[in-house]
Amino acid sequence: MVHSAEAGPRTLFDKIFDQHVVTAREDGQCLLFIDRHLLHEGSFHAFDKLKARNASVLRPDLTFGIEDHYVPTRTRDLAAIDPAIAHMIRQLRDNTTRHGLRLFGLSDPAQGIVHVLGPEQGLTLPGLTIVCGDSHTATHGAFGAIAFGIGASEVAHVLMTQTLWQKRPKRMRIRVEGRLGPGVFAKDMALSIIAMIGADGAAGHAIEYAGSAVRALSMEGRLTLCNLSIEAGGRCGMVAPDEMTLAYLRERPYAPSGTDFERAADHWLALRGEPDAAFDREVVLDAAEIAPIVTWGISPEDAAPITASAPDPDRMTDHARAAHVREALDYMGIRPGQPLTEIAIDRVFIGSCTNSRIEDLRAAAAILAGRRARVPGLVSPGSAVVKRQAEEEGLHRIFTEAGLDWVDAGCSMCVGMNGDLVPPGERCASTTNRNFRGRQGPGSRTHLMSPAMAAAAAITGHLTDMRPLLQGRESGLTKGR
Amino acid sequence: MDVFKVLDALACPLPLSGIDTDQLIPARFMKRSRADGYGNFLLYDLRFDENGQRHPDCPLNAPRWQGAKILVTRRNFGSGSSREAAVYALADYGFTCVIAPSFGDIFASNAVNNGLLPATVSEEDAEALLAALESSDGSARVDLETCEIRAANLVIPFRIDPVWRTKLLNGWDDIDLTLSHSAAIEAFQVNDAKTRPWLVPKSRPA
Incomplete structure (x- = not known):
């Protein structure tokens, strides 16, 4: 050619x-x-x-x-x-x-x-x-x-x-x-x-x-x-x-x-x-070494395993990186070296083009089933098709019984254009893609994570390693298949 | 589109990394028509507090940087959302050049499509330039012919994709260029309909 x-x-x-x-x-x-x-x-x-x-x-x-x-x-x-x-x-x-x-x-x-x-x-x-x-x-x-x-x-x-x-x-x-x-x-x-x-x-x-x-x-x-x-x-x-x-594409409209x-x-x-x-x-990664991840800063690269602590800019030799970390921790209201699991959240958002498909909702529901959220939250399925399927599987009842709002499909609180906003100063555990300053609303603080991790944070009220909460419930991840 | 050759102007230092397009223009301002101008919304939440008062420590609010046409900043400028409104905000505010160690790809492409030069420099040169602007009168010269920036006693080379450079130097608009290839586009489609008959969705459910 x-x-x-x-x-x-x-x-x-x-x-x-x-x-x-x-x-x-x-x-x-x-x-x-x-x-x-x-x-x-x-x-x-x-x-x-x-x-x-x-x-x-x-x-x-x-x-x-x-x-x-x-x-x-x-x-x-x-x-x-x-x-x-x-x-x-x-x-x-x-x-x-x-x-x-x-x-x-x-x-x-x-x-x-x-x-x-x-x-x-x-x-x-x-x-x-x-x-x-x-x-x-x-x-x-x-x-x-x-x-x-x-x-x-x-x-x-x-x-x-x-x-x-x-x-x-x-x-x-x-x-x-x-x-x-x-x-x-x-x-x-x-x-x-x-x-x-x-x-x-x-x-x-x-x-x-x-x-x-x-x-x-x-x-x-x-x-x-x-x-x-x-x-x-x-x-x-x-x-x-x-x-x-x-197999996915056969019979699609x-x-x-x-x-x-x-x-x-x-x-x-x-x-x-x-x-x-x-x-x-x-670039090569070993899958076995990947742990559940959360972000602590204002860029998606500011991410660490949930078992880790926030970085300390005073211990960094890279001047520009230390300046970024200082800015990020200041905006996010996090102490240098603070264990990530100590960070309390104000709300959760499960949705967006990143994580709003049926498998995402199943993962969140597996964690939430029979449990109550300590914070308010919004679950927005990625499409009307996902919404119908989730309702057929009864997932919507798990979300509403946990105290979360089950709403219609759209970009919603990921970007806040429709008015679904995180209020200033509030901290949101979010399944979205950007933890930029003010992305979810002026002054909002975003922590990115998987749907199961967001569900776990909703239950405990702080960033949480969801793995103990998943034990015995793994079948929920593939329910409906 | 305006031709970009040499720019002599004030160069405002903004020593932050990762200024994403959500910051360049927050989503809540994007419902407006471009005809109203987007300059007032540029970096709104960095420039103003929740009551609309200017943050005194934001360089864009400092008297000495008023009228700047060049912005100098740290790595990964314009990352994130593809919103061209981020470029409109910069352009409507008066900027025609941004100097940084790296740019979001989509932002850089949008910038060039609006006659705004994204000039890439090394991290060391960006730091040197940020410092030099603070301690000098803040003026700089950006020469797209030679790909050089001069400020204080510094002469710094910058990089730009050669195709983008040509486009900016000539003020070209892609659409007119592409329309001159209409016959090739037509030929491609005729051939493609034979090799990929499944391309056009047949089913159009209500």
């Missing part, structure tokens, strides 16, 4: 990239064809750019609207919410209607967070290029797709041309070998990786996750792992498609069916990287 970076064995990323090159320039820029373009309420800047050029959408059949960022979770009635928020939703409806795009709106039985809905509906397929004006688009890489977040100018570019100019990024392979211990999940794997390589450790790289522990993850687990690629600075993250990928599926499946399985393909960088 003339567009390949170099001859020789190719990675999964390179095979897909090469198949999408429309034209390549001397300077290395490639015009890539985009197979799926997912839009949410934030797309209005891009539609404004279309309007300014009087342009139309080139491929409405490959473009989908999803209401998720601003949607209310306690009502579905737009008349009952903040008019400015309702306006964001109506604006997306107007723009998708004007351009003839399929919209998954509030009343749609498939509505949900874009990165939950895409896979669930079979819009996400192996070998595709998928973009969305959202940095967690890497999630879809769990299926062996090149999926990445883009800004408004690029959204406008894709709407008008169904392409993007891209330079081939460097390739990084992250291998996790061995078996995860009981009570250790994809979230712990991802946070361990970020703590190890840093929040910009994968900048400029496309990540491929591999190794026996990654292979052993369910599709839900792979989605969580790929979702957090951006928190390590990665351009995208992906897992090679395998039989588990195919928008996936190919019948002989089309079989033909596609042959194509998808052939995308796997060749054994001798070279990576620019390789």
Whole structure:
């Protein structure tokens, strides 16, 4: 293939990239064809750019609207919410209607967070290029797709041309070998990786996750792992498609069916990287050494095993790192050297594109069943489909009997755009992806962790090693399967 | 888009690492139209307290840094959310260049699409520059032709992807360039429909 970076064995990323090159320039820029373009309420800047050029959408059949960022979770009635928020939703409806795009709106039985809905509906397929004006688009890489977040100018570019100019990024392979211990999940794997390589450790790289522990993850687990690629600075993250990928996709509403599926499946399985393909960088972790992780600071790299203590900046030799740790501990209201299990929380949030799938809710419910939460909390399933399934399995009763609120699907308290906010100064145990200053609301303090860890924190009222609380309840993790 | 060649301006030091796009523009301001300008919301929670009063220790509030067009900061600037509004806030405030040891990939791409230069320097040079600006008159020259920054008695090289450099030097807009490749895009689609007939979702349930 003339567009390949170099001859020789190719990675999964390179095979897909090469198949999408429309034209390549001397300077290395490639015009890539985009197979799926997912839009949410934030797309209005891009539609404004279309309007300014009087342009139309080139491929409405490959473009989908999803209401998720601003949607209310306690009502579905737009008349009952903040008019400015309702306006964001109506604006997306107007723009998708004007351009003839399929919209998954509030009343749609498939509505949900874009990165939950895409896979669930079979819009996400192996070998595709998928973009969305959202940095967690890497999630879809769990299926062996090149999926990445883009800004408004690029959204406008894709709407008008169904392409993007891209330079081939460097390739990084992250291998996790061995078996995860009981009570250790994809979230712990991802946070361990970020703590190890840093929040910009994968900048400029496309990540491929591999190794026996990654292979052993369910599709839900792979989605969580790929979702957090951006928190390590990665351009995208992906897992090679395998039989588990195919089994997940069969019979999904928008996936190919019948002989089309079989033909596609042959194509998808052939995308796997060749054994001798070279990576620019390789990182290896031992799954057995990964413990349940929580964050203590204001960057996802500020993460440590729950059994550890907060760092002490006075003992650090790196001046810039010590300054960051000081800032972080000050913002978070944590003492240097404070054991993490001593940190009391004010509320929990279980949801977001990182951890709101059925397996996540089962893990939280396994810990919460028959127990009471000491703090208030919100459980927001990733989609209406997840919500229905959880209710069929009776999980919603476990949450409400524990004292938590069971609400509708949306981005909710992860980013607070819909008004689900953590009040100033409050500390939230959260299954989300960003513990940035003020992310969940001005002055909010976020600790990232897995759903089971958030559930355990809800029960004890402080950051807690959930493993003793899981004992004898492991079957709850796979209930309904 | 404006052409970027040489910039002589005040360079405001902001000695923080990991200034993410949620900080550059908090989500609650993103419902507004760009026409209203996003400059007032730039780094809002760093600049203002909960009562809307200016934090006196935030460099952006200091009289000596008013009118700065260059921002100098620490590693991993613009990480996180892909919101282009983070760039709009910087640009509407008056910044046309950010100097840092590393940038979030999506932020950097968004910056270039809006004519804002993300100049990457080494950690040592960033620290030297932060210190030099504090102890000098704070002015700097960023030369995109030579990829050099001059401030006080320092001459610091910076890195930028060559493609992005060309784009900024010429003030190019991608869309016009891409539309000149319309025939190639059309040919790709015709061929692709044969090799990947499953690409377009057939089922369109209500």
